[in-house]
Amino acid sequence: MNNHAVAVEDQKLLSETVTQTRLSRSSQDYQQISLYKDVNPLDWEDWHWQLNRRIRTKEELAQVIKLTPEEEEGIKKASGRLSMAITPYWATLIDPEDPNCPLRRQAVPVVFESLISPHEMVDPCAEDRDSPAPHLVHRYPDRILLLATESCAMYCRHCTRRRLVGEQIESNSPTRFDAAIEYIKSNRKIRDVLISGGDPFILEDEEIEILIQKIRAISHVEFLRIGTRVPVTLPHRITEKLVNMLKKYAPIWMSIHFNHPKEITKRCKIACDMLADSGMPLGSQSVLLKGINDRPYIMKRLMHELLQIRVRPYYIYQCDPVRGTQHFRTPVAVGINIIEKLRGHTSGYAVPTYVIDGPGGGGKIPVGPNYVLSQAKGKYVLRNYKGKIYTYLE
Ligand SMILES: *Cc1c(COP(=O)(O)O)cnc(C)c1O
Numbered sequence: 001m002n003n004h005a006v007a008v009e010d011q012k013l014l015s016e017t018v019t020q021t022r023l024s025r026s027s028q029d030y031q032q033i034s035l036y037k038d039v040n041p042l043d044w045e046d047w048h049w050q051l052n053r054r055i056r057t058k059e060e061l062a063q064v065i066k067l068t069p070e071e072e073e074g075i076k077k078a079s080g081r082l083s084m085a086i087t088p089y090w091a092t093l094i095d096p097e098d099p100n101c102p103l104r105r106q107a108v109p110v111v112f113e114s115l116i117s118p119h120e121m122v123d124p125c126a127e128d129r130d131s132p133a134p135h136l137v138h139r140y141p142d143r144i145l146l147l148a149t150e151s152c153a154m155y156c157r158h159c160t161r162r163r164l165v166g167e168q169i170e171s172n173s174p175t176r177f178d179a180a181i182e183y184i185k186s187n188r189k190i191r192d193v194l195i196s197g198g199d200p201f202i203l204e205d206e207e208i209e210i211l212i213q214k215i216r217a218i219s220h221v222e223f224l225r226i227g228t229r230v231p232v233t234l235p236h237r238i239t240e241k242l243v244n245m246l247k248k249y250a251p252i253w254m255s256i257h258f259n260h261p262k263e264i265t266k267r268c269k270i271a272c273d274m275l276a277d278s279g280m281p282l283g284s285q286s287v288l289l290k291g292i293n294d295r296p297y298i299m300k301r302l303m304h305e306l307l308q309i310r311v312r313p314y315y316i317y318q319c320d321p322v323r324g325t326q327h328f329r330t331p332v333a334v335g336i337n338i339i340e341k342l343r344g345h346t347s348g349y350a351v352p353t354y355v356i357d358g359p360g361g362g363g364k365i366p367v368g369p370n371y372v373l374s375q376a377k378g379k380y381v382l383r384n385y386k387g388k389i390y391t392y393l394e
């Protein structure tokens, strides 16, 4: 396709996403779905109710959407690790007729998940190897990842930690993080702790608070952040009580996993507003997913909508070569082209960093368009976002 054809197609897609987003925002009336017609609004708002009523079976899901043979087979095979679990809230956002609905593809297993590709691994980022104590991944000297749970509100079909994450009986012994806390305490280089999982907000407020208190008691930890997807998959989890608890330990930064503009509903905005109003800085992380957000104008729209709800785009991840995700992966050039179409063309705040997690444990490696054409003897030849050439003399 030539540039003009690409532009025309992108423009078409852009108008499609705008309408989809509008639709999802007005289709919040869950009582129109027969499965939920008798649910009272207080239950609907209750995050425990949402968790207990997650869609776990083919039979239930078939009452909300028309399943394809690929999905039926996928659901059957997805028992055990990374089983299917869809919050009623998310289920109402799915297009019941369109198997390519971006929200549907992130939530409903398909048979392609059981394909074996020689390039894929169970643990591509070698997290298990870099684990000095249970629940920890220590990759960078000054910061550490603490996996607080192995459960989430909804299981994303592209999950990188699918080897760990899913519905299993987890220990909830109050001493389970002791070794992790001891490790952080004894390693004075660690100034940044990232609490993630799974999703930390699957835990009750009291359990999260105890964990935060233990980390806050370590004097060399200055930066604390939480990685979560609940503002997107279960926004009801962001309660007044939770926000007030978190506020006591400010500053806590939050990274929220967003992949598509349709995810930014009125209900999601309420959750993000509560967090932002409490003073918490919010960032986003997105995974580049084929057929979901791999068009520049969809990503651009997502980034613009994130700024509107006070979330600063942070990372776009190349989809890791984790087993069972081949159908989601795009070439790297697709991600680079997205950044090319953002940088300079829109607010710098709307441009995240595109990264590849180096397979085998290399950490996040930024990749993007090359703007330095040549560099020699104090002379930089650069191009700008329009392709015009400039020389900078040192
Ligand atoms: C992503 C990640 C971090 C945090 O990286 P930043 O670039 O600082 O956001 C820390 N540890 C591990 C293992 C990670 O995967």
Ligand code: SF4
Binding pocket: 151, 152, 154, 155, 156, 158, 159, 160, 161, 162, 165, 197, 198, 199, 228, 229, 257
């Ligand atoms: S919320 Fe994160 S950890 Fe949980 S299934 Fe989705 S990608 Fe995996």
